[in-house]
Amino acid sequence: MAETVKEIEIKDTKVPVVFETGNFVPIISMQLVFTNAGHLSNSKDGLASIASKLLNEGTRKDGSVGFAQKLDAHAIELGAHVGRESFVVEVSALKSEFPYAIELLKALLQDPNYTKEALDQVKRQKIGWLKQKESDFDYIAGSKLREILFKGSPLARPYDGTLKSVASISLEDVQNFIATHLGYNNLIGVVGGDISFDEAQNYLTEVLQLLPKVETSPVKKIKASDQKETLLINEDTQQAYIYFGAPFDYSYEEKDQYKAKIAEYLLGGAGFGSRLMEEIRVKRGLTYGAYCALRRTKPVSYLSGYLQTKLSTQDEAKALVQKVVDDFVSKGITADELQAAKEFLVGSEPLRTETLSQRLHRAYNEFYYGRPLGFSKAQLKKIEAVTLEEMNTFIKVHPELTELSFSIVTKK
Known part of the structure; x- marks a missing residue:
């Protein structure tokens, strides 16, 4: 079946869903793509990245290890990542395991691992990565080019943060970012695999009912510099x-x-x-x-x-x-x-x-x-x-x- 775009109603919003069904392999993949929630939305440099990584630390109830063991036992892939403009939570599993995968996704969204230990772990990893980048000359040249081209705009700022900005990110910062950027009304669903649209709609409805409504704003235009610096x-x-x-x-x-x-x-x-x-x-x-x-x-x-x-x-x-x-x-x-x-x-x-x-x-x-x-x-x-x-x-x-x-x- 060719790709289609349909809509499902969640509360006061019609949520678009990009969908394709195919039973060649009994696997289902679902992405929750939150628009205007990526790096360009950072209130602190690196915040969106830290927030996505914290969602990969499992639930507060199970902890990162316990949650990972549940995923591994059922061959489920569940994680978050972030780009310039969007924040993505993705889950995929065998068709037979997908109902359980959705239960784990719901648990993650309802009870993220908002603990000091989890945040400290994520920040240590990010700080270590940033220290490695201090000798990555491609990274340095590319980052400095963005500073030249996009002065004064979010594009000029370091997406992944600096040693100082990452160290300053608090648990409250992460909780606030997730609560104000991951909403049912700024979401595009992307679903494919061995699944009907009715099944996809039911799964999405279960998940999206748990999300808040967030404030949205149009994407701000940015112009690259023509100053030949x-x-x-x-x-x-x-x-x-x-x-x-x-x-x-x-x-x-x-x-x-x-x-x-x-x-x-x-x-x-x-x-x-x-x-x-x-x-x-x-x-x-x-x-x-x-x-x-x-x-x-x-x-x-x-x-x-x-x-x-x-x-x-x-x-x-x-x-x-x-x-x-x-x-x-x-x-x-x-x-x-x-x-x-x-x-x-x-x-x-x-x-x-x-x-x-x-x-x-x-x-x-x-x-x-x-x-x-x-x-x-x-x-x-x-x-x-x-x-x-x-x-x-x-x-x-x-x-x-x-x-x-x-x-x-x-x-x-």
Whole structure:
């Protein structure tokens, strides 16, 4: 059965449910996706991440070990994770074990392990992870790039927190975050597997009745900087870590997303075959890999990319990135490049939809971004039909892509 989006009524709200049934394997997966509840919702840096990790510490009644033993005994996977915009609680199990999995999910939501011991454990793990990141030069360069591109916005702040901010997070902070961000009225259900929609509706109703109603607000728009800044971060490194970004004045709501997909693929998303890889690695041997993407989300649209090179070729590589993007925008692409992009993007489509989770994830994205189900497939037909002139017109009306800022971890 193809993916569908239906609604169920919970109290005063119609909750959307992305659904697909399939009995090839007797497994059921359910995700509770809470929108506007991710990293960008942090009142303290790292709070959303700490909250999600605390939900992975089981219930107060059973403790983390006791709850984990219950999951393991029935081969149930149950956990939470967080992204920029959303907070996700996911449960999956064999069909025969799913009713018990739902009981454990309900127990977790009603009685999280709100204890000092559990919070201290989570904070110790996060602090240890942050200390490791102090010598992760990719992490440092990427974080500093966001600070440059998104000054003064939540995107510029450290998602996972700092040593100081994580240490300051209290049990009350976590309880308040969960109570004010995990509600039935900011939720999208995603359910798939060996299950009927009526069964899915019954399970979801059981769970969502336990959740509060929370305040919601529209996503705030953020614009990437066009100031062409360069930040050098001096570390004891043997090579340069070059991260770069620029604004991309193009909304996720535009109907011709396929043009951005082709442009992204040819500029830096294709690996070998992209302009960045061809010019920087293949022709000059300055790096093992150079990549970039055109990111289009609800809050922001921008270009971001990265590469590593020797300290002695840092300036050359940086200048070359700028030249590649400048030439891409001013001159456009060739007929051969367009044909290669069409063949890959259309030919690799089956690999992107071969599993239930892939199909549900795509259907969720289409719904979340306000697109009709089947939007991605329709875009493939447009990829096949787009002309070279149309693509080059699209690329050339985005000169803002050349307004590159750089964050470089290097050594004096």
